[in-house]
Amino acid sequence: MTESSPLPSDTPDVEAGPAAGGGLSRRRLLGVSGSAALAGVVAGAAGTYAAGRASASEPSPASAGSTTLGLDAPIAFHGPHQAGIVTPAQDRLHFVALDVVTKDRAELVELLKTWTRAAERMTAGAEAAPGGLVGGGPNRVPEDTGEAYGLPASGLTITIGFGPSLFDERFGLADRRPAALEELPEFAGDQLDPRRSGGDLCIQACANDPQVAVHAVRNLVRLGFGVVSVRWSQLGFGRTSSTSTAQATPRNMFGFKDGTNNLKAEDPAGLTEHVWVAPADETGGGAWMAGGSYLVARRIRMHIEVWDRTNLQEQEDVIGRDKKEGAPLGAAREFDEPDFARKGPDGSPAIPLNAHVRLAHASQLGGIRILRRGYNFTDGTDGVGHLDAGLFFIAFMRNPGTQFVPMQRALAKADGLNEYIEHNGSAVFACPPGTQPGEWWGQALFA
Numbered sequence: 001m002t003e004s005s006p007l008p009s010d011t012p013d014v015e016a017g018p019a020a021g022g023g024l025s026r027r028r029l030l031g032v033s034g035s036a037a038l039a040g041v042v043a044g045a046a047g048t049y050a051a052g053r054a055s056a057s058e059p060s061p062a063s064a065g066s067t068t069l070g071l072d073a074p075i076a077f078h079g080p081h082q083a084g085i086v087t088p089a090q091d092r093l094h095f096v097a098l099d100v101v102t103k104d105r106a107e108l109v110e111l112l113k114t115w116t117r118a119a120e121r122m123t124a125g126a127e128a129a130p131g132g133l134v135g136g137g138p139n140r141v142p143e144d145t146g147e148a149y150g151l152p153a154s155g156l157t158i159t160i161g162f163g164p165s166l167f168d169e170r171f172g173l174a175d176r177r178p179a180a181l182e183e184l185p186e187f188a189g190d191q192l193d194p195r196r197s198g199g200d201l202c203i204q205a206c207a208n209d210p211q212v213a214v215h216a217v218r219n220l221v222r223l224g225f226g227v228v229s230v231r232w233s234q235l236g237f238g239r240t241s242s243t244s245t246a247q248a249t250p251r252n253m254f255g256f257k258d259g260t261n262n263l264k265a266e267d268p269a270g271l272t273e274h275v276w277v278a279p280a281d282e283t284g285g286g287a288w289m290a291g292g293s294y295l296v297a298r299r300i301r302m303h304i305e306v307w308d309r310t311n312l313q314e315q316e317d318v319i320g321r322d323k324k325e326g327a328p329l330g331a332a333r334e335f336d337e338p339d340f341a342r343k344g345p346d347g348s349p350a351i352p353l354n355a356h357v358r359l360a361h362a363s364q365l366g367g368i369r370i371l372r373r374g375y376n377f378t379d380g381t382d383g384v385g386h387l388d389a390g391l392f393f394i395a396f397m398r399n400p401g402t403q404f405v406p407m408q409r410a411l412a413k414a415d416g417l418n419e420y421i422e423h424n425g426s427a428v429f430a431c432p433p434g435t436q437p438g439e440w441w442g443q444a445l446f447a
């Protein structure tokens with residue numbers, strides 16, 4: 001975190017990614033004096049990364065690690081899409097859903113402008129506002145809360161979304177609500193808690209340092225005092241997806257590799273087809289959402305004490321992959337294609353009919369895919385001796401009604417996992433496209 005006022009000059013045609021493959025840190029940025037110099041460093045670093053992604057030196061999945069991915073480095077804020085969607089998933093999450101408490105449209109617009117400027121700064125490794133920590137002098141409230149001062153940018157991304165409830169009568173947005181932005185229907189088995197669901201706005205802050213992610217949300221909430229109030233929030237301590245082939249697949253709280261067959265940044269055709277809203281999408285929301293994406297969040301409690309008393313064969317049958325390697329049952333390696341027709345030694349399907357990966361696979365769902373970007377969570381205990389732990393499921397897609405909804409319906413109906421999990425929070429948001437320098441989040445929506 002630095003004091004200077006960066007104006008990150010990004011490469012608009014490059015997907016948001018680590019702006020410096022070699023680990024540019026806030027400590028190194030601290031050695032650069034002046035905002036122009038800092039902006040130059042960030043811009044140059046972005047160029048380095050853009051060149052590196054296509055080069056032969058890109059890390060292989062096996063070698064992907066903190067050094068090669070530059071986990072301290074800043075991620076480019078500007079671009080055609082918001083960062084934090086196909087950005088290689090960072091390790092930590094702070095997600096917050098907010099309600100707008102003002103009735104004044106102008107106040108909301110002003111906040112979105114202020115938030116955009118603060119997000120540009122914080123993702124570049126700077127304080128939320130110039131002179132944040134102490135620059136206002138002893139008689140003023142500091143403009144930055146301070147807990148990330150001296151920490152590197154840590155790959156921070158801040159992604160904003162607009163919930164269906166924002167498009168009611170309050171702000172004159174009713175006729176701008178995309179048809180795709182509907183509250184999710186109730187699914188079989190849902191145990192949703194309204195205190196963990198919904199919201200007018202969301203902010204997803206991801207970083208490789210939890211303090212940096214929490215600092216980002218805290219400062220945006222602080223800036224929104226009197227305009228927005230926090231409805232619910234969720235911390236995530238470990239990613240449960242890979243969104244880049246350069247990342248090793250992480251494990252979820254059931255001990256299984258999660259994110260193997262995910263959409264990845266290196267598959268632009270797949271992202272165009274399944275993730276980014278196209279200008280011509282009739283349900284997408286029109287021009288203001290083109291290049292954006294829809295975010296579905298589900299807080300899924302995992303009954304790990306029950307799972308931990310379940311034998312390995314049953315665990316693998318429920319998922320449809322082996323626990324150690326992550327290979328589809330009947331195959332040998334993690335990235336082998338699942339063969340759903342294959343029979344096991346006893347003549348029954350090698351991947352059971354109610355296995356999670358069979359029911360969620362595109363081949364069983366008319367080609368539907370989503371980009372998963374969830375996090376493990378543990379929120380203490382439930383008062384009767386069980387960990388309140390699970391998966392904070394986040395997924396991005398072009399249309400929740402034709403992607404998440406049919407997929408979750410299929411899972412809710414037959415998934416063997418249902419015995420071990422419970423969905424207790426739910427929300428959907430429209431994440432507008434990325435911004436260019438000088439623009440602000442949602443500018444085209446409020447135009």
Ligand SMILES: C=CC1=C(C)c2cc3[nH]c(cc4nc(cc5[nH]c(cc1n2)c(C)c5CCC(=O)O)C(CCC(=O)O)=C4C)c(C)c3C=C
Pocket residue numbers: 252254256257258259260261262298300301302319321356357358360361362370390391393404407408411417421
């Ligand atoms: C509606 C979408 C999904 C929900 C909800 C969901 C919950 C959930 N998943 C796991 C664990 C795993 N999921 C895996 C694969 C997988 N999951 C979904 C969708 C949802 N999961 C998809 C589309 C896929 C890919 C299927 C395929 O094409 O093969 C896997 C296997 C590894 C992988 O490919 O990621 C695991 C493990 C849990 C524990 C969970 C709820 C708590």
Ligand SMILES: [Fe+2]
Pocket residue numbers: 356360
């Ligand atoms: Fe899954």
